[in-house]
Amino acid sequence: MPVEPLLPDPLLPDPLLPDEERKRLVAQFAEIAALAGGLAHEIKNPLSTISLNLELLIEDVSEGDSPRDRRILKKLLSLQQECRRMGRVLEDFLKYARAGEPELVPSDLNQVVREFLEFYQPEASANGIEISPHLAADLPEVRLDAGLFRQVLLNLALNAQQAMPRGGIVEIQTRHRDGRVELEMIDNGCGMDEKTLSRIFEVFYSTKPAGSGLGLATVKRIVEVHDGRMLVDSAPGRGTQFTISLPPAHSSPPP
Ligand SMILES: Nc1ncnc2c1ncn2[C@@H]1O[C@H](COP(=O)(O)OP(=O)(O)O)[C@@H](O)[C@H]1O
Ligand SMILES: [Mg+2]
Secondary structure: OEOOOOOOOOOOOOOOOOHHHHHHHHHHHHHHHHHHHHHHHHHHHHHHHHHHHHHHHHHHHHHOOOHHHHHHHHHHHHHHHHHHHHHHHHHHHHHHHHOOOOOOEEEOHHHHHHHHHHHHHHHHHHOOEEEEEEEOOOOOOEEEOHHHHHHHHHHHHHHHHHOOOOOEEEEEEEEEEOOEEEEEEEEOOOOOOHHHHOOOOOOOOOOOOOOOOOHHHHHHHHHHHOOOEEEEEEEOOOEEEEEEEEOEOOOOOOO
């Protein structure tokens, strides 16, 4: 299923929009984005103070063993869990916001994948995930922000891992096809039905109890700032395949 933009992006030139109107929309968009980013930062600081104090309280109460202490401890632990969830959503939100500011440099995608695998391998093993990489030898360079792209790989891999709670295989492939550089991530996990599939790139859409729903929205945004395209193929019970295709950094000389 090719991925269509979910909302008109005011940063993309719209031939039907007068120049003045477009400038106004771009300015408005930038203002709202800055406001949202600022708000997230403002919440982050008090949240870490709250979390730290909760931790101290938990330590204190853990020492007592009266029924009252146990009741308080239970409530504090549930507060701590909610704070962690809020922290994760804020982190994911800030990552989403930062995805719009890439630093693109001609890079070897295979190298970025190798570095990611080295970092992700322990987490994969701990969750019964076997990674099967097939990296093409003849890959042309692509213009990449390696930091942002590692985030793409991590978000896709974590989703694959979460789709296979009892473990499984994640295939990661790179190839040079039709003048473009492709990356595939395939899992044999739970897969998705049509209804889920139609919403996965929406911000805050999640089918997981503690999901932020920002992972794939961030992936999509990062792929777009790389001039990339994305395809998804999935079926319930059969697994999921994400394909990202990027233009090569240097256009090949005419034959
Ligand atoms: N590999 C996958 N297998 C099955 N479902 C997936 C996969 N990747 C994404 N999804 C679905 O897409 C939804 C959105 O994913 P994402 O944006 O990463 O948010 P989150 O992981 O926080 O739920 C998930 O909740 C899940 O339903
Ligand atoms: Mg996710």
